[in-house]
Structures are given as structure tokens and as C-alpha cells.
Amino acid sequence: MEFEAIPGVGEKTAASLAELDDAERALRDGDVATLSRAPGITEGRAAAIARAAIRAEHGDDGDFLATDRARELYRDVLALLKERAVTDYAEKRLETLFPTASKSRIEEVRTFVEAALDRTPDPAVLDALGDVEALRAPPNLRVRERCLATVDAERYAEAKATFPELSVEIVEDAHDLAELARSYSTVVALDEAFAGVDVDGDVRVRPDAAEHPEEIVPERLLAFFAENRERLLAAIAVHEAATLDPACSPADLRDALERVDENGELVGDAELDRLTAAVDDLDAAVSTAESAANDHLRKAISEQDVTIQGQDFLSLVEQGARVDSLLSRELADEYDTAVETARGHLAETLSLEESEYDLAERVFGGDPTFPVDHNEEAVSRLRTELKAGRDRRAATLKADLAADLGALREPVETLVADALELDVELAVSRFSRDFDCVLPEFSGSGFEFEAGRSPLLDVSFDEVDPVDYGVSGVTLLSGVNSGGKTSTLDLVAVVVILGQMGLPVPAERARLERVSELHYYAKSQGTLDAGAFESTLRDFATLTTGASGRLVLVDELESITEPGASARIIAGILEALHEQGTTGVFVSHLADEIRETTDFDVAVDGIEAVGLVDGELRVNRSPVKGHLARSTPELIVEKLAGEARDDAERANGSGDEAASRRGFYARLLEKF
Numbered sequence: 001m002e003f004e005a006i007p008g009v010g011e012k013t014a015a016s017l018a019e020l021d022d023a024e025r026a027l028r029d030g031d032v033a034t035l036s037r038a039p040g041i042t043e044g045r046a047a048a049i050a051r052a053a054i055r056a057e058h059g060d061d062g063d064f065l066a067t068d069r070a071r072e073l074y075r076d077v078l079a080l081l082k083e084r085a086v087t088d089y090a091e092k093r094l095e096t097l098f099p100t101a102s103k104s105r106i107e108e109v110r111t112f113v114e115a116a117l118d119r120t121p122d123p124a125v126l127d128a129l130g131d132v133e134a135l136r137a138p139p140n141l142r143v144r145e146r147c148l149a150t151v152d153a154e155r156y157a158e159a160k161a162t163f164p165e166l167s168v169e170i171v172e173d174a175h176d177l178a179e180l181a182r183s184y185s186t187v188v189a190l191d192e193a194f195a196g197v198d199v200d201g202d203v204r205v206r207p208d209a210a211e212h213p214e215e216i217v218p219e220r221l222l223a224f225f226a227e228n229r230e231r232l233l234a235a236i237a238v239h240e241a242a243t244l245d246p247a248c249s250p251a252d253l254r255d256a257l258e259r260v261d262e263n264g265e266l267v268g269d270a271e272l273d274r275l276t277a278a279v280d281d282l283d284a285a286v287s288t289a290e291s292a293a294n295d296h297l298r299k300a301i302s303e304q305d306v307t308i309q310g311q312d313f314l315s316l317v318e319q320g321a322r323v324d325s326l327l328s329r330e331l332a333d334e335y336d337t338a339v340e341t342a343r344g345h346l347a348e349t350l351s352l353e354e355s356e357y358d359l360a361e362r363v364f365g366g367d368p369t370f371p372v373d374h375n376e377e378a379v380s381r382l383r384t385e386l387k388a389g390r391d392r393r394a395a396t397l398k399a400d401l402a403a404d405l406g407a408l409r410e411p412v413e414t415l416v417a418d419a420l421e422l423d424v425e426l427a428v429s430r431f432s433r434d435f436d437c438v439l440p441e442f443s444g445s446g447f448e449f450e451a452g453r454s455p456l457l458d459v460s461f462d463e464v465d466p467v468d469y470g471v472s473g474v475t476l477l478s479g480v481n482s483g484g485k486t487s488t489l490d491l492v493a494v495v496v497i498l499g500q501m502g503l504p505v506p507a508e509r510a511r512l513e514r515v516s517e518l519h520y521y522a523k524s525q526g527t528l529d530a531g532a533f534e535s536t537l538r539d540f541a542t543l544t545t546g547a548s549g550r551l552v553l554v555d556e557l558e559s560i561t562e563p564g565a566s567a568r569i570i571a572g573i574l575e576a577l578h579e580q581g582t583t584g585v586f587v588s589h590l591a592d593e594i595r596e597t598t599d600f601d602v603a604v605d606g607i608e609a610v611g612l613v614d615g616e617l618r619v620n621r622s623p624v625k626g627h628l629a630r631s632t633p634e635l636i637v638e639k640l641a642g643e644a645r646d647d648a649e650r651a652n653g654s655g656d657e658a659a660s661r662r663g664f665y666a667r668l669l670e671k672f
């Protein structure tokens with residue numbers, strides 16, 4: 001795929017996408033998580049790129065939402081969908097759903113939706129999804145005890161790129177290798193030429209290093225799993241709660257995760273813990289062992305009567321002979337016991353094993369002295385031995401663990417992707433359940449729905465009255481003030497937008513014609529000035545001369561200018577749209593006047609007040625077909641006329657005032 005062919009994707013972004021293994025599939029599937037792994041591409045940008053790629057694939061020009069109000073309603077329904085996603089990923093992924101005229105795209109999303117609607121939003125699954133996130137690369141890792149070495153400049157550059165975690169050194173010969181082996185625990189030589197050379201230290205010859213990075217730097221896998229530990233555990237929990245088929249064995253993954261801590265260090269191995277603690281505690285243990293020996297010796301000396309021969313005493317005084325000789329002669333046994341105490345103490349505190357006793361014993365001993373002193377060189381040798389043991393153990397464990405983790409590396413990507421995708425499906429399923437939705441049927445002309453309920457009304461969804469409505473061709477929608485005309489237009493727009501996104505719509509049944517564009521003109525706030533009026537007319541000129549196949553919704557266009565002129569202008573627009581065969585709904589309080597001016601028999605529907613109850617209008621929210629609704633003023637005059645008639649009848653001819661009121665209201669009523 002030519003990435004730069006996607007609108008909005010330039011050279012730099014194309015190069016970033018090319019670094020992904022499966023960019024083409026990710027673009028096709030709207031897989032925002034994978035796309036956002038490309039260098040420098042955020043999730044928001046990834047969603048925009050995926051949208052553009054989908055548009056390009058389905059030949060969508062991006063013009064479906066043709067007006068501000070149409071775009072606003074799309075944003076509102078998208079927000080309702082996104083509110084039902086648990087993860088950031090699903091929110092971004094839902095942004096790849098957009099209304100389109102493309103049949104193939106609508107069908108593609110509907111196939112996804114059909115599967116999604118079978119998903120039950122179980123609270124335990126939603127809860128588990130809370131900790132799932134797209135997997136991410138660990139922060140820059142540095143492994144200091146190992147290095148790579150090569151004689152070849154090109155191999156050097158490749159190794160630097162493949163193993164950013166390690167130092168790479170240029171060497172000339174085995175002598176240089178030996179030199180490196182003194183500074184690093186392990187040296188990995190990349191040249192075949194070194195095979196068989198005998199060098200002191202841990203030097204391995206691996207010309208195949210680049211093909212087995214997990215063997216050369218097992219820490220890379222450990223760091224990856226450590227970094228993503230919580231996400232992975234959450235992804236397992238999601239699979240278990242939702243009884244999804246996991247891409248890898250949860251038991252194996254849990255077991256592997258238990259062997260590495262959040263810093264990528266090995267855990268759970270008693271021998272490694274023992275050796276690590278022994279190295280760390282060595283100095284302190286030597287010092288306490290020494291004190292224990294001295295305590296013993298001090299006590300022994302203080303409790304013992306030491307007899308000193310006159311000759312000895314003289315030699316002590318005259319020749320400056322050392323007391324040590326005396327100590328060795330008089331207190332040899334006690335000294336031996338003190339040394340044994342120190343050795344025992346050391347072995348016990350460091351939990352030394354038999355193979356290490358020999359070195360530990362050399363820490364204390366030799367000629368008797370007081371105070372008892374340790375042998376620094378022996379301590380140093382013991383330390384080297386313990387460190388080497390620790391590193392050997394860690395290296396073996398890391399290699400074993402990396403082999404296990406290596407087998408899980410690919411499957412965990414799928415495991416997490418499946419959990420995240422489930423969140424997208426659940427968001428759609430919850431939306432559909434929360435708003436009692438149905439997948440619309442695409443056929444015929446215009447639209448038609450039963451028991452439609454807008455989720456965007458300013459009343460709670462339970463209190464929304466269901467609306468039945470259908471229109472084919474251009475139609476005027478009349479109705480009482482606050483009867484729900486604007487809300488009906490919004491509902492039509494929401495149903496069409498959702499339907500052409502491929503999503504279910506909030507109705508019991510819906511049939512739609514697949515339209516090319518949605519033009520929804522909201523009611524303007526007050527009369528427009530000459531300039532704005534002119535530009536509105538220009539909009540309609542473009543609309544009426546453009547291609548057919550659009551849906552046009554217009555709310556009280558009359559408010560743009562004075563009523564008489566408005567009616568004539570609306571009539572002209574309706575005629576042009578009618579000739580085009582467009583479906584349109586024009587909400588207007590001037591339906592009667594407009595109808596009289598149009599040169600064809602324009603349909604008029606009406607949202608009827610069923611009557612006034614306690615001064616409040618009771619409305620039938622479903623527009624009545626072919627019916628001009630009576631206006632609110634007419635209903636009020638009718639109500640006053642009725643009251644005056646009742647008053648006049650009660651007065652029974654004796655009340656002139658009641659009779660003249662009755663006459664006045666009757667006259668007004670005739671005007672309607």
C-alpha cells in the first residue's frame with residue numbers, strides 16, 4: 001500500500017508507518033493501537049489516519065456531514081458512544097466510525113456491529129477492562145555487564161542498531177577480547193573468526209546474535225513483560241470474565257509474570273535471593289562475626305588467670321616481645337574457639353553452602369591475635385565467588401524465563417488486542433441497549449421509523465415520548481410551539497447519521513434510503529443581516545443545483561428575514577428540491593403561506609396539540625401526515641372563545657359584556 005496515497009499522510013508519517021510490521025492490516029481494520037505504535041504518532045493522530053485510510057478504501061469523499069449542525073450531532077452521538085467505552089483505546093477506535101455514503105463501508109461496520117450486539121456488557125468484564133491498555137515499549141534499557149564485540153565496522157553499525165541496550169566495541173584480535181572480558185561479565189563476539197579462540201572470562205561467539213536478540217539480551221523481554229505486567233493481568237481477567245478464548249494460556253502467562261518484578265528483575269528464586277543477599281550483606285556479616293569472636297575472646301581472657309613466667313615477663317619488657325606469643329601459648333584453645341565462632345557466624349548469616357565454606361573459613365584464622373581480625377583478601381575472594389555465583393544463576397534463570405516469555409511475546413499482543421476490541425464491541429452493545437436501538441433496513445426512498453427516541457433530548461431518556469415519522473420527497477413540518485419540531489428534525493438526523501455509520505438507531509423499526517449527504521440547517525437566532533441572509537441564499541443555491549440523493553433538514557428558515565419574503569423564498573427552495581427528487585423536511589410556522597405559494601402540491605405534516613390541560617399543551621409528538629397543525633395562538637383563542645361562550649350561556653342573555661367578549665373571540669377564530 002502506498003501510504004502517501006492516504007489523504008493527510010505525508011512523507012514523514014508514511015516513513016513512520018513503514019516501520020510497523022502490519023501497517024496495512026492496521027489501516028484496513030482501523031486498528032488505532034497498532035498505528036499509534038509507529039514512532040511519533042499519537043492515538044489521536046492514528047485515529048485520523050485510520051479514518052482517512054478507510055475513506056480512501058471505500059471511496060468516501062468525507063462530505064457526508066455537510067453542515068455545522070450535522071457535524072455537531074455526529075459529535076454528540078459519537079460522545080454517547082465513547083462514554084460507553086472503558087479504555088482510551090476503544091474511545092479512539094470509535095472515532096474511526098463515521099457516517100458515509102459508501103455502501104461497502106456501511107456493510108463492513110454492520111457486520112462488526114452484528115457480532116458486537118451479541119456481547120453482554122457484564123459489570124465484571126467492564127471492571128476488568130479498566131486496567132487494560134495497549135501494550136507499550138519499556139523505557140530505554142541499559143545492560144552494563146554484557147557487551148558486543150566485532151572486528152567489522154559494518155557489523156558494528158548493525159549491532160548498535162539491533163542492540164541499543166548493549167555497548168558495542170570494535171576489537172582487533174583475541175587480545176582485545178580478553179581485555180574486554182576483564183571489564184564485562186560477558187562478551188559476545190559477533191565474528192565467526194573468533195570461534196575456538198581461548199580467552200579467559202565469559203566470552204561467547206555468536207555470529208547469529210541479530211537473529212536471536214532474546215538470547216543475547218533476555219532483559220529486553222523481561223523489561224517488556226515487567227512494563228506491561230498490569231495490562232497483561234487485566235487482559236487475562238477480561239478474557240476470563242467474558243469467557244473469551246485467550247491467545248495464550250493464562251496459567252503460563254501468570255506463571256511467567258510471577259518470575260519477574262516491576263523493574264524487570266528476577267524474583268521467586270530462593271537460590272538467587274540467597275546469593276544476592278550474601279553479596280549485599282557480606283561486609284556487615286564479616287564485621288558482626290568479628291565482634292562475636294572478640295566478645296568470646298575478651299570474656300575468656302578476663303575470666304582466666306594467666307600465669308606468666310619471670311623469664312617471659314622480662315623478655316616482654318626488655319625485648320618488646322608481642323603479647324601474641326603469650327596468647328598463642330596460654331589461650332590457643334580459646335582463640336581457636338573464637339575463630340570457629342566467627343566462621344560459624346559468617347556461614348550462618350550469609351546462609352553459605354558447603355562449597356563456599358572453604359573460602360569463608362579463610363576469612364578468619366591464621367596466627368592468634370587480639371583483637372581477632374579478618375583477612376581482607378579472603379573476604380574479597382569470597383565476594384568475587386558469591387557475585388559470580390549470583391550472576392551465573394541470574395543468567396540461567398533469565399535465559400529460561402526469556403525462552404518462556406519469547407513464546408508468549410506474540411500471543412500477548414493478540415490477547416490485549418482482543419480485550420481492547422471487546423471494549424469497542426461492548427461500547428456499541430451498551431449504546432444499543434441503553435437507547436433501545438435496532439439496525440435499520442436500507443431500501444426505498446426517504447426515511448421512516450417507528451417509536452424513535454432521541455438520546456440527545458434535554459429530558460431523561462425514559463421520559464422521551466416515542467415518535468413515528470417518515471418522509472419521502474419534500475415536506476413541510478408544522479406544529480405548535482414547543483411541540484417537538486426541532487427535536488423531530490434532530491431525531492431524523494441522529495437516526496440517519498447512526499444508520500449511515502453502520503450502527504443501530506434508537507427506534508423500534510427503521511427504514512432508510514442511503515443518502516449522499518446530510519444538510520441540516522439549524523434555526524437561526526433572529527433575523528439575519530443582509531450579508532448573512534445573502535450567504536444563506538447562496539448555500540441553498542448550491543444545494544438546489546448540486547447532485548440529488550441528499551437529505552435536507554431545515555429548521556424555521558423563515559426566521560432569517562421578514563415573514564412574507566421568507567414564505568416566498570422557502571417555496572422557491574422547495575420547488576427546486578422537489579424537481580431534484582430530494583427528500584427534505586422544512587420545519588415552519590408559515591406552512592400554510594408557503595403551501596399557497598409553491599407551484600406543486602407540497603406535503604404538510606403536523607405535530608398536533610391534543611389540547612390544553614391546565615394551561616399546558618398536550619402534544620402528540622408523532623407528526624400527523626398530510627395535516628397542517630393548528631398553531632398555539634389558534635389554540636389559545638379557541639380556549640378563550642369557549643370560556644366566553646360558557647360565560648355568555650350562564651348569563652343567559654342578561655350579560656352584555658360576556659356576549660361582546662364571545663363575539664370578539666369568535667371573530668378572531670374566524671381569521672385562522
Ligand SMILES: Nc1ncnc2c1ncn2[C@@H]1O[C@H](COP(=O)(O)OP(=O)(O)OP(=O)(O)O)[C@@H](O)[C@H]1O
Nearest residue numbers: 458463464465480481482483484485486487488621
Ligand atoms: N419526543 C419527546 N419526548 C419528550 N419530550 C420532548 C419530545 N420532543 C420534544 N420534547 C420536549 O419539548 C421541548 C421543546 O421541543 P422543541 O424545541 O423540539 O419544540 P419545537 O416545536 O421545535 O419548538 P418551537 O416551535 O418553539 O421551535 C424539548 O426541549 C423537550 O423538552
